Amino acid sequence: MDSNELKKDDILKAFKGKCTIDNSIPDLRNDPTALKALAEANEFIRKHGLPKELGPLVNVKTGQEWHKPF
Amino acid sequence: MEKYEYRAHENFINYNFESVGPRGIIRKAVEYQPMDWEVNGKIVMNLFFGDWNEREQRIDDSTVTDNNDRDKVLATVASTILEFIQERGRYPIHAKGASPVKTRLYQMGINANRAEIESLFLIFGYYKEEWIPFESGKNFDAFLVIKR
Numbered sequence: 001m002d003s004n005e006l007k008k009d010d011i012l013k014a015f016k017g018k019c020t021i022d023n024s025i026p027d028l029r030n031d032p033t034a035l036k037a038l039a040e041a042n043e044f045i046r047k048h049g050l051p052k053e054l055g056p057l058v059n060v061k062t063g064q065e066w067h068k069p070f
Numbered sequence: 071m072e073k074y075e076y077r078a079h080e081n082f083i084n085y086n087f088e089s090v091g092p093r094g095i096i097r098k099a100v101e102y103q104p105m106d107w108e109v110n111g112k113i114v115m116n117l118f119f120g121d122w123n124e125r126e127q128r129i130d131d132s133t134v135t136d137n138n139d140r141d142k143v144l145a146t147v148a149s150t151i152l153e154f155i156q157e158r159g160r161y162p163i164h165a166k167g168a169s170p171v172k173t174r175l176y177q178m179g180i181n182a183n184r185a186e187i188e189s190l191f192l193i194f195g196y197y198k199e200e201w202i203p204f205e206s207g208k209n210f211d212a213f214l215v216i217k218r
Contacts, residue, residue: 031128034118038103041116041164044196044212045107051194051201051214054109054162061106 071183074146076100082157085150086122091137097122098143099129100150102163109162114214115154117165119147131168144179148187155217166212176213181206191215 049066050057057066076087085100103116120131137143151163167173177195180187184206187193194201195210204213 033120033128033130033132034101034103037118037131037168038105038116041103041166042106044166045105045114045164048196048199048201048212050107050109050114050162050164053194054216056109058108059106060104060108060113066107 071145071186072142073149074142076146076150078150078153082154085153087146089135089137089139089143091139093135093137096135096137097124098146100147101129102154102158102161105164112159112161115161115163117147117151117163119165120168131172134171140175141179141182144176145183148179148183151215152190160217163215164212165215173211174209177210180204180213187215189218191217
């Protein structure tokens with residue numbers, strides 16, 4: 001793994017607003033619109049999965065593999 | 071491909087730049103949002119993009135700016151994808167417009183620069199309840215790009 005690569009825990013922490021913010025850059029992590037867009041994107045993936053070529057899609061929080069509902 | 075200069079946050083998750091055109095100077099913002107999903111150990115990142123609302127201090131992905139610079143703006147957003155991946159890792163990037171019109175704009179941007187994008191990324195689109203490789207002439211509901 002590349003040393004700059006985001007680790008699962010790090011990125012989830014960062015998204016909760018625990019990293020340094022440069023004033024010149026908007027911090028969207030508490031932005032309701034950004035969070036809504038993320039929720040919608042998650043819902044889209046939950047419904048449709050991702051291309052099967054990518055391999056199994058796993059839920060980060062539960063570790064469960066996603067299966068497209070029949 | 072013409073692009074705006076953008077600024078990157080030191081976390082390489084947030085980016086912003088200014089669109090300049092007939093409607094004035096409009097600040098745009100991009101954020102890569104970690105989703106609840108991972109494939110092959112890589113978290114899928116959602117590309118969230120829109121106008122920066124200075125008054126409310128938030129991004130607005132619902133506005134239609136029409137600043138006569140659509141291709142330049144989309145090329146700039148695409149540049150941030152490259153920088154994000156270069157700096158933080160080869161994450162799958164998911165993109166879906168806030169409306170069908172916005173998603174269509176993404177598609178037009180991909181179409182206009184398809185050869186260049188495909189030289190760097192695999193592009194998938196969601197079409198008729200299935201993810202398929204991107205192709206012209208289909209109206210996709212969402213996109214997924216993966217660095218080659």
